[in-house]
Every structure is written in C-alpha cells, then in structure tokens.
Amino acid sequence: GQNRFKIDALSGAIEAIGKLNAAEQYSITVQATDHGGKSSQTIVEVTVVPGPNTRSPVFHQSSYQVTVSEGAPINSSVATIIATDPENDPVSYSIVSGNDLRQFGIDDKTGVISVIRRLDREDLTRYELLIKAEDEGGLSSTATVNIVV
Structure with a gap:
C-alpha cells in the first residue's frame, strides 16, 4: 500500500x-x-482523531427573497437554503423564528423549506424566517428568508 x-x-x-x-x-x-x-x-x-471544530457553517447567501402563491399546495417547496461547513462536517437546518403560525417546515438535512399549512393572505402576507445551520460540533450561523405571499 x-x-x-x-x-x-x-x-x-x-x-x-x-x-x-x-x-x-x-x-x-x-x-x-x-x-x-x-x-x-x-x-x-x-x-486519527478529528481536529478541533473551530469554524461555523457558512450560508451561500445571508438573506433570501422568495414569493409564494397563496394557493401553494401543502409540501410544495418554497426555497432551498444551503450552508457549507469549512471543515466538511454535516450541516443540519432549523427554523429559529418567524414561523409563529407554523406555515413552513424545513428539511433538517437538505435545507428545503416547504409549505406545511395552507397559506392565507388574511393571516399574513409576509414572513421573515430566521434559519439556523449547525454543524456536528454545535457551531452555527443564521440567514434570513423573506417570504411574500
């Protein structure tokens, strides 16, 4: 060898x-x-043991602007948020805030944001989601997703 x-x-x-x-x-x-x-x-x-985890995941963009139809079907994709870890650790995603009506969900592995409840412009016309990307060592960063219905 x-x-x-x-x-x-x-x-x-x-x-x-x-x-x-x-x-x-x-x-x-x-x-x-x-x-x-x-x-x-x-x-x-x-x-061989891994070195210290010293760097947080980095989002490809710090903010995202998305428009979604009021009639968007349940489970339809709204956006894909991507963060990369400089140390190549897997990244998991979560919605930290802005989802009080629980209209949206995020796939913790892929970063795909989906509609999980019927959208109604009478409830809200604009959402500002704060998305967190976290690596296996617990280091994280955030990005904002502005959604207009």
Whole structure:
C-alpha cells in the first residue's frame, strides 16, 4: 500500500505524510536495528482523531427573497437554503423564528423549506424566517428568508 508515515531513523519520531482521514486506524510495523545487526519489531496502532471544530457553517447567501402563491399546495417547496461547513462536517437546518403560525417546515438535512399549512393572505402576507445551520460540533450561523405571499 501507500506509505502514510515516515520515521526518523535517529529519534524514532513517526510523522504523517500528507492528509489522514479522521477516525481511521493505521497499523505501523516499526523495526529497530542496533549497530551489531540485531533487530526487534513492534506494531504501533495509530488512530486519527478529528481536529478541533473551530469554524461555523457558512450560508451561500445571508438573506433570501422568495414569493409564494397563496394557493401553494401543502409540501410544495418554497426555497432551498444551503450552508457549507469549512471543515466538511454535516450541516443540519432549523427554523429559529418567524414561523409563529407554523406555515413552513424545513428539511433538517437538505435545507428545503416547504409549505406545511395552507397559506392565507388574511393571516399574513409576509414572513421573515430566521434559519439556523449547525454543524456536528454545535457551531452555527443564521440567514434570513423573506417570504411574500
């Protein structure tokens, strides 16, 4: 296979070559040889742990403007909100505020906002939803979705 590690012949320090995948395990066979030619081997198990989660997901836009028909069918898509995590963690989406009448829902994995109750212009003609994108480490950011009925 491909060499993922190198060892310093004098100090014995083991160093990774290139990028390693988090949560993967590697077995390294290390052999030490003295000046007389005698050698000994051991196996070193290396488990790669993820680095610290320090960066929040980033929305592709900070605000979205959407128009939806009053007669929009239940479960029809209104908009897709996308955020990307700089550390490639999965992102989950939620509606934080602006959905007091519970007219809209969001798919927590895809960011698709849908109509989940019949819209009535007599109730409201404008909604301002605050959407949160959160990574697995709990870091988050928000974007605004302005919906006009």
